[in-house]
Amino acid sequence: xxxxxxxxxxxxxxxxxxxxxxxxxxxxxxxxxxxxxxxxxxxxxxxxxxxxxxxxxxxxxxxxxxxxxxxxxxxxxxxxxxxxxxxxxxxxxxxxxxxxxxxxxxxxxxxxxxxxxxxxxxxxxxxxxxxxxxxxxxxxxxxxxxxxxxxxxxxxxxxxxxxxxxxxxxxxxxxxxxxxxxxxxxxxxxxxxxxxxxxxxxxxxxxxxxxxxxxxxxxxxxxxxxxxxxxxxxxxxxxxxxxxxxxxxxxxxxxxxxxxxxxxxxxx
Amino acid sequence: xxxxxxxxxxxxxxxxxxxxxxxxxxxxxxxxxxxxxxxxxxxxxxxxxxxxxxxxxxxxxxxxxxxxxxxxxxxxxxxxxxxxxxxxxxxxxxxxxxxxxxxxxxxxxxxxxxxxxxxxxxxxxxxxxxxxxxxxxxxxxxxxxxxxxxxxxxxxxxxxxxxxxxxxxxxxxxxxxxxxxxxxxxxxxxxxxxxxxxxxxxxxxxxxxxxxxxxxxxx
Numbered sequence: 001x002x003x004x005x006x007x008x009x010x011x012x013x014x015x016x017x018x019x020x021x022x023x024x025x026x027x028x029x030x031x032x033x034x035x036x037x038x039x040x041x042x043x044x045x046x047x048x049x050x051x052x053x054x055x056x057x058x059x060x061x062x063x064x065x066x067x068x069x070x071x072x073x074x075x076x077x078x079x080x081x082x083x084x085x086x087x088x089x090x091x092x093x094x095x096x097x098x099x100x101x102x103x104x105x106x107x108x109x110x111x112x113x114x115x116x117x118x119x120x121x122x123x124x125x126x127x128x129x130x131x132x133x134x135x136x137x138x139x140x141x142x143x144x145x146x147x148x149x150x151x152x153x154x155x156x157x158x159x160x161x162x163x164x165x166x167x168x169x170x171x172x173x174x175x176x177x178x179x180x181x182x183x184x185x186x187x188x189x190x191x192x193x194x195x196x197x198x199x200x201x202x203x204x205x206x207x208x209x210x211x212x213x214x215x216x217x218x219x220x221x222x223x224x225x226x227x228x229x230x231x232x233x234x235x236x237x238x239x240x241x242x243x244x245x246x247x248x249x250x251x252x253x254x255x256x257x258x259x260x261x262x263x264x265x266x267x268x
Numbered sequence: 269x270x271x272x273x274x275x276x277x278x279x280x281x282x283x284x285x286x287x288x289x290x291x292x293x294x295x296x297x298x299x300x301x302x303x304x305x306x307x308x309x310x311x312x313x314x315x316x317x318x319x320x321x322x323x324x325x326x327x328x329x330x331x332x333x334x335x336x337x338x339x340x341x342x343x344x345x346x347x348x349x350x351x352x353x354x355x356x357x358x359x360x361x362x363x364x365x366x367x368x369x370x371x372x373x374x375x376x377x378x379x380x381x382x383x384x385x386x387x388x389x390x391x392x393x394x395x396x397x398x399x400x401x402x403x404x405x406x407x408x409x410x411x412x413x414x415x416x417x418x419x420x421x422x423x424x425x426x427x428x429x430x431x432x433x434x435x436x437x438x439x440x441x442x443x444x445x446x447x448x449x450x451x452x453x454x455x456x457x458x459x460x461x462x463x464x465x466x467x468x469x470x471x472x473x474x475x476x477x478x479x480x481x482x483x484x485x486x487x
Contacts, residue, residue, distance in 0.1 A: 012472040040479075043487075047479040050428045051447035059327040060341060067319065067345050071352050072312065 003030060004037050011044045190219060197221070197264070204229040209261065221264045230260055300364035308355050315355075319348055322365065325449065326372055332444045333376035334383060335433050343379050347372045362458055369459050373445065377437045389433045424486070431481035439474035446471055 007030055013019045014027055031038045060066075194211075201207060206225030213219055300321070306314035326347055331340035350371050358367050383389065432440060445451045445459060446467075453464050460467065 008476075009472070012468055012475070043479050043483050044475065047475055047482055048447060050424060050482060051432075051443060051475075051478065052450070054332070054428060054448055055425055056324070057328050057331040057337070057340065059323060059344065060337075063323065063327070063341065063344075064316075064319065066341075067323070067348055068316070070345055070349055071315075 004034060007031075007037055008040070011041060014041070015045060015048060194219070194221065197223070201225070223262045223264060224259045225262060227260055230262070301360060304355060304358055304360070304364050307352075308358075315352060318364070322368060323348070326368070329369070329372050329444055329449055330376060332429070332432060332448050333380050333440070335389070335429050339379070339383070343375060346379075347375050350375060366455060366458050369445070369449075369451075373441050373459060376444075377441055380437055380440065424482075427482065427485050428478065431478045434481070435474055435477060439470055439477065442467060442471045443474045443478070447475070 007027055010019065010023075010027060014024065017024075019027065031041055198208065201223065204225055206223055206229055208221060209224045210222035211219065212222075300318060303314045303318050307318065323344065327340060327344040330343040330347065331337065334340055334343055347368075351368055354371070358364065432443060435443065441460065442456065445456045446453070451459065453467055456462070456467050457464050462470075
């Protein structure tokens, strides 16, 4: 029985043919005489055969594609996206793709041609220059104009507080209109517009009285200038392409010592 | 004295020839080395060639570890992804195939342990009870036929796979590498980093366990 257990441990070597001749002969002799060990060794051989005969499993047909997708995930490309739109299947049929492109083109055209209609008059950086009359009532300074500079032309007339009223027949807007519609000037950047204004003020003996950032994000400047310099300021600003003001808007003495306060609002 | 320079020249020639032969031999021992180098440089085609060369064997190994096609698919992809990501770490000390099967065996073992912990095999393997043994016997059409034919049968294949699933991971990996994938003891020793004696004794024990299962069900 002990010999059977020892032989049991040598099955692997016997099966693989790794035993020396003497040991091999001894084992074979035992197997010939012992039916239990013979049967057991037969099952050992069958087991090894069963293991090596196991069917080779085949991967699914799309295995390599799946693996490639995992190894090299495709990056999103706008070009591919459009390519897919114009592929008849499976994303969008071709007519829908073309219609989508037409809608995109028309929308882009509208945006370029009429930006203020799409985004409203507050779009972009704008400088709103309130009229001196608005300075009488500080609330007026907070009024944002609905007019954009693209719709305003500088008025080629004499400026100044004592200038006569031009009247509507000259094509100028009335005082009421001006008060309701504070003039707007577009500028690329608010800080650039303020810097331009500061450069102009010393020549006019004007000064920046207050620079206030409103909670709404607007910047309001209060500029003190001599009454007679008003026309100069406006003409300077007009020359800078910044503003145009009608003479009637300057009525009365709203500042101290013959100066006027001009409120300029910068709207983002 | 005149023969002396001639002898040196002959020796040099023999040295050069032997060096050439060694270099040719070395290049033949691992055809994959150049492909690995190219893959590391970002050559997709090179890595695809390696994948195409080994994916069937890797998939089969994965299947034998987990015993299910879906899981095997997932595991085989995980193995190649890990190989792809760690390709720079392949130093070339061993053959690429050895390195790849090292990754495969480690991942397979880990996945097997994970699934076993979650009771994945509990509902899938063949129960051991006597009543179930009768039902297993009923599945086998004719036991008196030639053993080789019997072993090729689907039912026996399932019994063998169930027996493999019940092996502990250390025994399982050796049975898969030696008896199913057909690696030599030397290669297994490299893949598993085990001495040959340990490999053989584990293999023997694993075979004995599978043998007992087969004997119980088929006899």
